[in-house]
Amino acid sequence: MEICKxxxxxxxxxxxxxxxxxxxxxxxxxxxxxxxxxxxxxxxxNRQSAFAALHILFAPWQYHRGKHLTRLRxxxxxxxxxxxxxxxxxxxxxxxxxxxxxxxQKNDEVIVxxxxxxxVVIPAQxxxxxxxxxxxxPYTYTMSPETIExxxxxxxxxxxxxxxYGICPARTQIIALxxxxxxxxxxxxxxxxxxxxxxxxxxxxxxxxxxxRSKALSSxxxxxxxxxxxxxxxxxxxxxxxxxxxxxxxIMRALLYVPLxxxxxxxxxxxxxxxxxxxLIHRLIKLTRLIPNELSAKEKQLxxxxxxxxxxxxxLAHLLLKALPIFDRNRAKRLSAxxxxxxxxxxxxxxxxxxxxxxxxxxxxxxxxxxxxxxxxYVGRWYRRIQGSRHKDTPVAAQTSxxxxxxPTLVTKSQAKEILRQIDQICQKE
Numbered sequence: 071m072e073i074c075k076x077x078x079x080x081x082x083x084x085x086x087x088x089x090x091x092x093x094x095x096x097x098x099x100x101x102x103x104x105x106x107x108x109x110x111x112x113x114x115x116n117r118q119s120a121f122a123a124l125h126i127l128f129a130p131w132q133y134h135r136g137k138h139l140t141r142l143r144x145x146x147x148x149x150x151x152x153x154x155x156x157x158x159x160x161x162x163x164x165x166x167x168x169x170x171x172x173x174x175q176k177n178d179e180v181i182v183x184x185x186x187x188x189x190v191v192i193p194a195q196x197x198x199x200x201x202x203x204x205x206x207x208p209y210t211y212t213m214s215p216e217t218i219e220x221x222x223x224x225x226x227x228x229x230x231x232x233x234x235y236g237i238c239p240a241r242t243q244i245i246a247l248x249x250x251x252x253x254x255x256x257x258x259x260x261x262x263x264x265x266x267x268x269x270x271x272x273x274x275x276x277x278x279x280x281x282x283r284s285k286a287l288s289s290x291x292x293x294x295x296x297x298x299x300x301x302x303x304x305x306x307x308x309x310x311x312x313x314x315x316x317x318x319x320x321i322m323r324a325l326l327y328v329p330l331x332x333x334x335x336x337x338x339x340x341x342x343x344x345x346x347x348x349x350l351i352h353r354l355i356k357l358t359r360l361i362p363n364e365l366s367a368k369e370k371q372l373x374x375x376x377x378x379x380x381x382x383x384x385x386l387a388h389l390l391l392k393a394l395p396i397f398d399r400n401r402a403k404r405l406s407a408x409x410x411x412x413x414x415x416x417x418x419x420x421x422x423x424x425x426x427x428x429x430x431x432x433x434x435x436x437x438x439x440x441x442x443x444x445x446x447x448y449v450g451r452w453y454r455r456i457q458g459s460r461h462k463d464t465p466v467a468a469q470t471s472x473x474x475x476x477x478p479t480l481v482t483k484s485q486a487k488e489i490l491r492q493i494d495q496i497c498q499k500e
Contacts, residue, residue, distance in 0.1 A: 109449055114285075119392060126325060136385075157294045161189065161258075161279065162190070179223070179225045180227065181228070184463075210238075212239070213232070215243050215247050218247060230258050263286075291386055293382075331355065410486040410490070411477060427478065430477065447489055
């Protein structure tokens with residue numbers, strides 16, 4: 071451990087984090103046994119979801135149509151009673167459809183955060199809309215009224231309000247600003263949401279959800295729009311009815327992924343040396359391309375891929391229905407882990423929430439991520455590359471992307487402490 075010359079004391083964990091950081095702390099944690107912990111590889115999957123997937127895997131007649139999608143609409147409406155839900159194969163398809171039914175003109179402007187991924191940019195570009203990129207607050211990683219207002223002009227029609235990692239403390243103020251300028255707000259809730267805050271809102275927004283495999287609520291693939299009022303609802307209903315469904319083979323692969331990923335995580339530490347059963351299964355999933363990359367080759371070039379423009383099948387609705395009852399339990403677990411991360415890294419941050427992944431800044435994120443992977447801890451890098459070509463216009467987002475790592479939050483308290491202990495050891499060697 072590196073020693074400070076004047077005090078002869080060990081440097082605290084916060085010393086090794088990249089700024090911003092506020093209060094120094096020290097860590098003294100006993101190391102429990104760690105299996106595989108990951109932000110990206112099936113973080114939500116467990117035995118219940120594995121059995122649910124196997125149950126419908128052998129009922130191919132229920133893959134495309136059935137009662138599960140109808141039941142899912144009713145279930146989701148309990149979260150937002152004033153809204154109606156419409157489902158698609160992904161969050162980006164849902165965003166594409168939201169922009170479509172708004173019937174915007176070419177070159178109308180859409181404000182998005184620069185600290186985001188291609189999936190938010192592609193749908194707007196596909197409609198010929200002009201994107202304006204807002205910078206972020208350094209402590210909340212989200213847009214603020216101060217970063218948005220300079221971008222507003224007479225052609226600004228839509229703002230995509232991303233709840234980054236499930237964080238959006240300035241939501242009320244941002245929505246009020248958009249209301250003043252008659253701008254439609256599409257809330258990007260792909261990372262997670264605070265349901266009580268959404269229910270209290272008096273201003274109508276279009277709410278976009280994603281149920282991808284690394285999101286807070288997962289059915290491996292999926293997305294949805296929640297809208298209030300018949301005008302947009304009727305248009306989206308027509309969109310849903312005309313959408314082409316994914317193939318039976320596509321659905322079968324998605325269903326098979328759930329039990330295999332669950333098995334891989336549980337067996338990740340079972341084996342001899344570095345060769346374990348879990349790692350072999352994980353490798354098999356990758357080699358066979360059981361699940362395609364979240365972005366196609368075309369989408370990585372910021373082009374809309376019509377092959378992914380699909381409806382939401384009944385089989386995946388079944389998975390989401392099984393995930394919903396444990397969603398609140400998972401939220402409590404995430405909140406507990408985040409509280410530990412809060413205490414050790416940023417005790418006085420301005421929000422307290424059950425984040426889908428916990429962001430911290432480190433000086434060498436690639437090194438930290440690589441070193442943690444050797445301990446079977448796989449952290450995320452949302453977002454290691456920001457959107458927009460003029461990084462000087464979004465300096466906070468640009469700096470953040472070069473320092474950020476995301477910690478898994480669906481973990482036990484002891485696992486959360488162990489993750490911090492491992493980061494502490496890695497950073498002390500710098």
